[in-house]
Amino acid sequence: MKVVFIGDVVASPGRQGFAEVMPELRERFEPDLVIVNGENSAGGVGITPNTAAELFAAGADVITLGNHAYRRSEVLDYLDGEAPVIRPSNFRRSNPGRGSILVEAAGRTVAVINLIGRIGLDAARSPFDEADLLIDELSDRADAIVVDFHAEVTSEKVALGWYLDGRVAAVLGTHTHVPTADGRVLPGGTAFISDVGMTGSRNGVLGVDREVIIERMRTGMPARFTDATGDVWVMGAAIEIGENGLAVGIEPFQVQASG
Ligand SMILES: [Fe+2]
Numbered sequence: 649m650k651v652v653f654i655g656d657v658v659a660s661p662g663r664q665g666f667a668e669v670m671p672e673l674r675e676r677f678e679p680d681l682v683i684v685n686g687e688n689s690a691g692g693v694g695i696t697p698n699t700a701a702e703l704f705a706a707g708a709d710v711i712t713l714g715n716h717a718y719r720r721s722e723v724l725d726y727l728d729g730e731a732p733v734i735r736p737s738n739f740r741r742s743n744p745g746r747g748s749i750l751v752e753a754a755g756r757t758v759a760v761i762n763l764i765g766r767i768g769l770d771a772a773r774s775p776f777d778e779a780d781l782l783i784d785e786l787s788d789r790a791d792a793i794v795v796d797f798h799a800e801v802t803s804e805k806v807a808l809g810w811y812l813d814g815r816v817a818a819v820l821g822t823h824t825h826v827p828t829a830d831g832r833v834l835p836g837g838t839a840f841i842s843d844v845g846m847t848g849s850r851n852g853v854l855g856v857d858r859e860v861i862i863e864r865m866r867t868g869m870p871a872r873f874t875d876a877t878g879d880v881w882v883m884g885a886a887i888e889i890g891e892n893g894l895a896v897g898i899e900p901f902q903v904q905a906s907g
């Protein structure tokens with residue numbers, strides 16, 4: 649079974665780039681399941697039912713989120729609905745939405761789990777303990793488990809990769825919007841990468857207009873974010889999962905869109 653996982657889609661340049669490049673990715677990787685991190689899909693922060701619908705129409709099967717999950721008020725009820733959009737599981741339990749989902753792909757059941765890091769981000773519980781709980785709960789029902797670990801710090805991501813090695817098919821990092829060169833299958837059979845990167849404009853700073861960010865960092869004064877445009881890239885990783893529910897391979901990719 650092949651899974652294509654797409655890094656944080658940022659604003660309309662990212663959404664358009666994803667829609668444009670997806671047919672090429674389908675041809676190249678023949679995915680049975682497409683997982684997309686959509687936490688920045690609405691104007692760079694958050695997601696709305698409309699931007700989620702756009703990602704689904706372009707080929708996403710499951711959307712994962714992160715620290716910006718709740719930035720748009722119109723998404724709160726939507727996250728409690730039927731759409732296959734998940735937010736980090738280790739947010740507070742009373743928060744809208746859910747942190748894992750079971751989906752059918754290639755005649756098998758795949759559990760997708762979203763976790764958020766504790767270092768520099770706001771997690772209600774340890775991602776390590778949360779992963780243990782979810783694996784206990786889901787492993788009887790799922791043939792394979794794929795984890796989106798939305799975290800700031802490479803050490804926390806690498807540590808969770810090792811912690812889950814041999815228990816899940818993949819631990820794929822998101823949030824930093826910068827791809828790392830450490831994609832590999834760990835000895836126990838878990839595909840791992842610290843960060844798959846983002847889907848959006850490389851002209852900015854993590855998808856935001858660079859002049860705004862430079863000015864903010866230079867002066868320390870607040871400034872209104874606007875989206876970067878042009879030089880759009882779609883970044884992610886393709887994972888092949890064997891019959892035993894563990895990874896056979898991981899191939900990170902960066903594909904340029906025309907925008
Ligand atoms: Fe992000």
Ligand SMILES: [Fe+2]
Pocket residue numbers: 687714715716798822823824
């Ligand atoms: Fe994030």
